[in-house]
Amino acid sequence: MYLLDTNVCIALLKNHPNAVAKFAQHFQSSCLSSIVVSELYKGVYCSQKIEQNLAKLQQLQFMSLFYHK
16 A cells, blocks of 8 residues: 655646656555645645645545544
């Protein structure tokens, strides 16, 4: 399983070729932590382009969440 961090998610949202290529290889075994999701939403709501960035972030919602216990 690959637990993606915030920087990797941002790279994916910005369509960085290396991040997208690596993610494509490991798509089935990738997930997000609840902390990363919170950090991403904080970034969206602190940005100047809330609606645009929120739409981008919703692209990652298909991924499984990994909750810390």
